[in-house]
């Protein structure tokens with residue numbers, strides 16, 4: 001699949017400014033599901049990442065909570081109707097963090113063609129395979 005992160009999925013997710021779609025292909029009578037996310041590293045705390053996804057029924061991504069040292073915490077003050085909190089998207093993300101590179105074949109992490117650390121356009125094949133540019137690949141370590 002085009003723009004799919006094939007390697008170092010966690011490095012991509014924790015690049016600092018990762019924008020991506022999590023796609024689960026449909027099987028049998030199940031429809032395919034895709035969810036958009038943005039995971040942004042805190043400027044004050046390197047171990048903290050803010051998680052944005054779309055509230056239920058909304059297109060714009062909004063702050064849902066943060067990941068601190070690998071585990072997700074729901075935001076205390078949501079800036080949207082709490083009834084629209086996208087629990088499913090959060091659960092899917094937590095699952096993705098656990099699975100990392102060992103995703104089932106029907107699940108895909110799709111980047112937007114931009115480096116998840118610096119946001120520059122990805123050009124070479126290797127960069128496109130992991131969603132990180134050549135320089136940023138060296139700087140991003142496993143979380």
Ligand SMILES: [Zn+2]
Nearest residue numbers: 115118133136
């Ligand atoms: Zn980069």
